[in-house]
Amino acid sequence: MKNFGISLLTALFIFTSCEKDTLDSNDNQEIELNEVNEDAATFKEIGSITIGGEAAAEISAYDEKTKKLFTVNNSGVNQIDVVDLTDPTNPKKLTAISLSTYNGASNSVATYDGKLAVALESTIDRQGNGKVVVFNTADNSVIKEIVVGALPDMVTFSPDGKFIMSANEGEPNADYTVDPDGSISIIDVMNGYTATTMNFASFESQLASLRTKGFRISKTAKSFAADIEPEYITISADSKTAWVSLQENNGVAKVDLTSKTITAIFGLGYKDFNSTANGIDISDKDGSIVFNPWKVKGMYMPDAIASYAVNGTPYFITANEGDAREYGSYADVKRLAKMTFDPTVFPDAATFKADEKMGRLNLISTEGDTDGDGDLDELISFGARSFTIWNGNTGSLVFDSKNDLDKRSNDLGTYDDGRSDDKGSEPESVVVAKMGDKNILFVGLERTDTVVVYDITNPAAPVYLQSIKTGDAPEGLLFIPASKSPTKRSLLVVSSEGDGVVKIFQPNLK
Numbered sequence: 120m121k122n123f124g125i126s127l128l129t130a131l132f133i134f135t136s137c138e139k140d141t142l143d144s145n146d147n148q149e150i151e152l153n154e155v156n157e158d159a160a161t162f163k164e165i166g167s168i169t170i171g172g173e174a175a176a177e178i179s180a181y182d183e184k185t186k187k188l189f190t191v192n193n194s195g196v197n198q199i200d201v202v203d204l205t206d207p208t209n210p211k212k213l214t215a216i217s218l219s220t221y222n223g224a225s226n227s228v229a230t231y232d233g234k235l236a237v238a239l240e241s242t243i244d245r246q247g248n249g250k251v252v253v254f255n256t257a258d259n260s261v262i263k264e265i266v267v268g269a270l271p272d273m274v275t276f277s278p279d280g281k282f283i284m285s286a287n288e289g290e291p292n293a294d295y296t297v298d299p300d301g302s303i304s305i306i307d308v309m310n311g312y313t314a315t316t317m318n319f320a321s322f323e324s325q326l327a328s329l330r331t332k333g334f335r336i337s338k339t340a341k342s343f344a345a346d347i348e349p350e351y352i353t354i355s356a357d358s359k360t361a362w363v364s365l366q367e368n369n370g371v372a373k374v375d376l377t378s379k380t381i382t383a384i385f386g387l388g389y390k391d392f393n394s395t396a397n398g399i400d401i402s403d404k405d406g407s408i409v410f411n412p413w414k415v416k417g418m419y420m421p422d423a424i425a426s427y428a429v430n431g432t433p434y435f436i437t438a439n440e441g442d443a444r445e446y447g448s449y450a451d452v453k454r455l456a457k458m459t460f461d462p463t464v465f466p467d468a469a470t471f472k473a474d475e476k477m478g479r480l481n482l483i484s485t486e487g488d489t490d491g492d493g494d495l496d497e498l499i500s501f502g503a504r505s506f507t508i509w510n511g512n513t514g515s516l517v518f519d520s521k522n523d524l525d526k527r528s529n530d531l532g533t534y535d536d537g538r539s540d541d542k543g544s545e546p547e548s549v550v551v552a553k554m555g556d557k558n559i560l561f562v563g564l565e566r567t568d569t570v571v572v573y574d575i576t577n578p579a580a581p582v583y584l585q586s587i588k589t590g591d592a593p594e595g596l597l598f599i600p601a602s603k604s605p606t607k608r609s610l611l612v613v614s615s616e617g618d619g620v621v622k623i624f625q626p627n628l629k
Contacts, residue, residue, distance in 0.1 A: 155601040157609055159559045159572060160584035161627040167590075168210040168621050170200050175619030178595035179612055180230040182256040183603040187213070188612065189235050189256070191225045191595075194619055199225060199237060201259070205605050207623045216259050223250050229283070231276035233257060236283050238267075238274035245270065246297045251285055251306060251314075263312045268302035273351045277358035281309050282376055286349035286363055287316070293447040295339065301347035303363055303372070305379050315379045319372070320344040322384050332386030333418065335369045337444065337451070338485050353426040355433055355511075362424055362435040362511060366442050369418040371435065371514065385514025387437075389416040390503040396521045399504060400539040405475040408529055408536050410522050413477060414465075415498045417441065418486070419507060423596075425549045426511060427558050427575075433511030434578050438546040438562060441502020443481070452501070453484035459494040479540035504543040506562050508578045517578050520562075528567035531586045538566045551575070552598040554609060554626075559584075561611060563593040570596065570613060587624060591617030 170176040175194030181204065182189065188202040188210065199216040216237075218225055223239025230236070235254040241247045249271040253262040268287030275284055283306040291298035300318040307313045322329070323343035326336060340346035350366040354376070361374040365384070373383040392399050398410040421437030428434065443452040456478035460468040472478045477498075486499040505520040528534040528544045538545065548563030560573045560581065570593060572585040595614035604610050611624040 155608060156629045157554055157601070157626045158629045159554045159557060159574065159626055162572065162585060162587055162611055162624040163627070164622055165625045166206075166208040166210055166623040168202060168212065169619055170194070170212070170621060171196070171619040173619065174616050176590075176595075176614040176621050177616045178227050179597050179614045179621060180228040180235065181597060181599050181603070181612065182230045182233065182235065184233045185256050186605045187256060188621070189216075189228050189230065190614060190621060191228055192619075193224060197224050197242075199228060199235075202621070204623075207604075207606060207610055207625070210621070210623065214259070216254065218252075221250060221252055221264065223252075226271060227273045229275045230256065231280040234262060234276075234280075236274050236276065238271035238285050240270045240272075245290075246292055246299045249285075249287065251283060251304070253283070253312065265304075265306050265312050265314050267304035267306075267314055268316045268318075269299035271304070272349070275352050275354060277354045277376065278356055279358040281358060282306060282354075283308060283312075284352050284354065284361060284374075284376075286352050288348045288350060289345065290348065291341075291345075291446055295446050295449050298341045298345040300342075300344040301349050301365070303349055303352075303374060303381065305374075305376060317379070317381055318344045319347040319381065319384070322381070325384070329370070329384060329386045333369050333388035334384065334386030335367070335418065335486070337367075339449065350421070351423045353424045353435060355426055356428065360433065360511070362426055364421045364424040364437060366420050366422055366440070367444055369420050371421070371424065371437070371509070373511075373514075383514070385509070387419040387421070387507075387509075387514075388516070389418060389499070390439075390505070390519065391416055392500075398522055399525065399543060400536065401477055402475055402479050403537050403540045404479055408534060408539070410526060414471075415477065415480065415500055417500045417503045418483065419503045420501060421507075422546070423548045423563075425551045425560070427551045428511075429558070429576070429578055434517065435509050435511050436549050436551065436560065436575070437507050437509065438549045439503035439505050439507060440545055440547055440565070441500070441542045443483070443501060451483055451485045452481050454478065455480045455482050455498065458482060458484070461492075461494045461496045464496050481541050502542040502545070504546070506546055506549055506560070508575065508581070518581060520581070523583065524562065524564060524571055527571050527583065527586050528564060528569050531567075531569060531588065533567040533569045533588060535566050542566070544569070547594060548596040550596040550598050552600065552609070561596050561598065563589070563596045563613065565592050565594065568593065568615070568617075570611070587611075587613075589613045590615030590620035590622055
């Protein structure tokens with residue numbers, strides 16, 4: 120009877136395993152994650168690998184089929200490093216994919232079902248069209264080369280694998296004489312990797328309305344379409360909608376993947392730092408770290424963007440880094456102390472221009488002169504020093520983390536007071552993951568070498584869970600769900616471009 124019982128259990132296990140293999144990946148992921156009862160507030164480092172020096176480990180992607188990690192390496196080389204992640208506690212470099220033959224340098228990588236997509240800006244003419252090159256993850260052979268827009272800065276697969284999207288930033292050259300259109304490319308994988316590249320020219324007629332919502336077009340812009348600079352992409356779970364951050368423009372574009380059209384642009388407005396909840400440490404020369412209210416606003420200017428849905432409502436989440444335009448002799452960043460102020464609005468300018476007050480703060484020099492008389496009526500700075508959750512249908516603000524990221528970094532002992540005059544902790548990355556029945560957000564802070572973790576199951580009321588010390592300048596966050604993980608446990612992979620280190624974190628079981 121004992122032998123019969125063991126055989127029956129074995130048969131049941133085999134049947135269950137086979138049945139699970141027939142489920143689609145989303146169903147499989149949900150079952151696996153529900154079976155692994157993990158505590159999202161307990162991520163700890165379990166392994167790391169140094170890829171190279173500065174700029175060596177900017178972005179990473181994981182391939183479930185081969186259990187390999189593919190990491191961008193621009194540290195004196197032009198390649199993708201391939202890492203064996205079979206044992207996350209002991210990752211080992213296997214080989215590298217040289218990119219020199221493709222006349223491009225990599226900015227981003229993504230994987231899906233044994234395919235690796237690499238975004239390459241042109242090394243012949245940086246303002247010329249770039250490429251997305253797709254490789255086979257098993258043997259690194261080339262599947263397809265696809266021409267996209269200028270300077271593809273981020274690439275991603277849709278969740279169903281039917282599309283590859285690239286955000287083509289289209290930055291100008293050093294003297295600003297050539298400024299290609301910013302664009303978005305949608306590559307139809309099922310249709311021979313056919314690419315559709317779209318610019319934003321059709322929205323120029325909406326500029327006046329967009330400006331009232333905080334959308335920004337440079338005063339030196341060659342054209343509306345040329346000034347748009349797509350940065351990062353997130354795609355809905357049903358693979359029908361994408362949201363694209365337009366960082367320097369302080370906006371987000373909404374894209375319909377089915378019709379391959381840009382359907383809307385959302386201006387993100389301004390964040391008012393003149394409240395206790397939004398208070399910031401504004402000077403790197405005051406000898407202390409104190410988060411106080413100041414009569415300053417920030418443009419959100421998001422870098423990375425993520426998305427999820429709750430009860431059928433889509434949301435996108437932004438890492439509000441902020442970014443200046445600096446090309447050759449042109450720059451739109453200037454110290455507050457060097458600016459001229461409206462004496463009626465700012466009668467105390469002589470006082471607050473001191474270095475230990477607001478004088479050191481970097482302002483957007485082309486913003487804030489609302490009446491066009493040559494002096495500042497508002498003080499507008501780069502970024503919001505926060506993450507924000509927005510309604511994916513309307514673009515309306517649902518939740519902003521206020522000054523929590525800077526404060527959490529300070530509590531951890533990682534806050535860099537030397538960046539107080541610039542963008543604080545500098546939120547760079549955001550990733551949303553499903554762990555059990557919870558939606559978990561990971562926020563990477565480039566200047567404080569920290570990842571902050573929140574439960575965002577209720578988008579209007581996120582709950583802080585944990586702060587994690589990372590490598591130097593974390594750029595890329597990658598969540599590997601338990602269903603795809605080599606250990607069958609959730610993993611967080613953090614790629615840091617400052618020191619070229621990739622770190623792997625894993626949570627405790629409950």
